[in-house]
Amino acid sequence: MLNMHRPTITDMESESRKVTAGELSRFADLYKVSLEWLTGTETRNTKVKMAARKLGALKDRDLETAMRIIDSLWQRSPKS
Amino acid sequence: MDRWYKLGQSAAKAALKYRMGRGLSPDEPCDVFQTIADEKIDLQFVDIPSLEGMFLQEPETRRICVCALRPWGRQRYTAAHELGHCILGHGTQVDTVMDARGQQPILPDEEILAEAFARFLLMPPRAVTRVFGRRQQYDARSVFEASCWLGVGYGTLIRQMCSSLKLISGAEQERLLRFKRSDLCRSIAGIADLQNDLWPLDERWRGRRVHAQLGDVIQGVCAKNNNLLTAINSTVNQVDCVGTETADLVVGGSVTISSSLRSFIGFYDYRYMPE
Numbered sequence: 001m002l003n004m005h006r007p008t009i010t011d012m013e014s015e016s017r018k019v020t021a022g023e024l025s026r027f028a029d030l031y032k033v034s035l036e037w038l039t040g041t042e043t044r045n046t047k048v049k050m051a052a053r054k055l056g057a058l059k060d061r062d063l064e065t066a067m068r069i070i071d072s073l074w075q076r077s078p079k080s
Numbered sequence: 081m082d083r084w085y086k087l088g089q090s091a092a093k094a095a096l097k098y099r100m101g102r103g104l105s106p107d108e109p110c111d112v113f114q115t116i117a118d119e120k121i122d123l124q125f126v127d128i129p130s131l132e133g134m135f136l137q138e139p140e141t142r143r144i145c146v147c148a149l150r151p152w153g154r155q156r157y158t159a160a161h162e163l164g165h166c167i168l169g170h171g172t173q174v175d176t177v178m179d180a181r182g183q184q185p186i187l188p189d190e191e192i193l194a195e196a197f198a199r200f201l202l203m204p205p206r207a208v209t210r211v212f213g214r215r216q217q218y219d220a221r222s223v224f225e226a227s228c229w230l231g232v233g234y235g236t237l238i239r240q241m242c243s244s245l246k247l248i249s250g251a252e253q254e255r256l257l258r259f260k261r262s263d264l265c266r267s268i269a270g271i272a273d274l275q276n277d278l279w280p281l282d283e284r285w286r287g288r289r290v291h292a293q294l295g296d297v298i299q300g301v302c303a304k305n306n307n308l309l310t311a312i313n314s315t316v317n318q319v320d321c322v323g324t325e326t327a328d329l330v331v332g333g334s335v336t337i338s339s340s341l342r343s344f345i346g347f348y349d350y351r352y353m354p355e
Contacts, residue, residue, distance in 0.1 A: 032122050032143075032347060057176035062128045066174070069126065069145060073138050 002026055033072035084192055088244070091164065091196035096204060098167055098197075107206040109230045111289060112160045113348055116144055121166060123159065123348035132175040133158035135165040142166060148343045152277055152293065153233030157198055164197030165190065202232050203240045208247065211284065218248055220259040221267060225280050231291075234261070269299045269316050276342075286333035292319045293342045301327040301335060308339050324352045 002009075004023075011017035019027075028035050055063050096106065102118075104110055116123045122141065125148035132150075136143045144162040146155050158175070165173040170190045187195075211226040212218065218241070227237040235257060242253040265274040274297060279290050281300035292298065296319045303311040305328075308321045315330050324338040338352045 032124075055174055055176075057130070058128070059130045062130045065126065065128050066131060066134070066145075069124070069143075070136060073136055073141055073143060 001030060031072075037072040083189075087189055087192045088196040091168070091193040092200040092244075094168060094193075095164070095197045095200035099201065099204065106204050107210040109207060109288070110160075110201050111291075112156050112163065112202065112231065113291060114289070116159060116163055117348055119163075119166075121163070125155070125344050125346060125348070125351070127343075127345045130177050132177055133162045134174040135162040135170070135172060137166070137172050148345050151233060152291070153227065153231070153236060156231050156291075157202065157233070157236060160198035160201045161194045163201070164194035168193055168197060170194070199240055199244060203230055203237060203245075205245055208237070208241060208245055216247075218252065218256070220256055220264060223256055224259075224264045224268070225282070228279055229284050234264075269297055271297060271312075271316070281329060281335055283329070283331045283333070285335045286329060286331075287335070289336040289338060292337055292339045293344070294319055294322065294339060295342060296339070298327075298337065300330050301337075302330065303327075306337070308337055322352065322354045 002023075008017065012019050012023075024035060024038060028038050031038075055066055058066060099106060099110065102115065113123060120142075122143040124143060124145045126145045127149065128145075128147055129149055131145070131147050133147060134145045136145070144159060144166070146158045146162070148155065150158070161175065162173070165171075168190075170193075173190060173194070175191070207230060208226070209216070211229055212222060223237060223241075224234050227234045230237060232240075238248070238253055238256045241247040242250060248256070262272060262274070265278050266272045268280050269278055271278070276293065276295040276297065279292060279296060279298045281290070281298060285300070290298065297312070297316060298309065298319060299316045301309070301315075301317060303309040303317040306317075306325055308319055308323055308325050309317040309327065310320045311317050319337070319339045322339055322341060324336060326334045326336050328334050340351045344351050
């Protein structure tokens, strides 16, 4: 799906190879998350906070997972 | 009651209009997972036990999340419910597990609307009437087979037939709900202790697609020349591999079988990809 060899992925995982901007963008598309979320640079926006209010009935661990999913959506590029 | 009725009517109309808009005949089942994919909405199966489903909307993307830990019929129903939130313009919605104490919760309008939308998207009156054929005989086996064809749970179809479509009485509903799944599986496939889902396929399935999971049992197809299935006997097979393939129906014609890991976690786009 990524058109990358397995050793390339292994090198990225072990941090012996840097990830290019293009590769990062392909990862974001594959995992359907924003680039900001992938690089850990985003902050939660208002809509996420609004959704969070409705998540009160979730158990703590579930809430964490749900919030991660909601966060990852923010500013994702449009689907082609 | 009046509020529920009015909202239900309005959502039922919206669901039927939506089906028409998608070119889906009113007497055909709706493949809700594929419908969501065709709408270019991301569909994600998640491992969040206390969540039923959620619809997330941002300016540039839409996503439906469904809890993968529920039975398949409930997953499809939840997906249809969340699609209802999307089509009816409710914006981001989070649906947690229903109150299990048997109390009738005070639901906001959006929830009543999405529920009715899901019911009529998956079980419109003409499709339910058609599936029982001319005899309109509502025995447990026929209802079970119909529920598989429509892609909903056995109990869900019975409740729709009683409460919304008035095809059966309350007493008939109670009688049908008393049947045990194990008894039905034994009478259809001859398997008493079946832990996974059973798919009884007949002529109604020609040209359709089964969304199966590993370990499911499919009755009515030939396993010959099919890499996903292992024959238990001449017409009953077990799903043993992840992937998508066509299989020949015993009654003639073919069906597409897509099989995934059990309780698959991840995006629908990757659900049927072999490891």
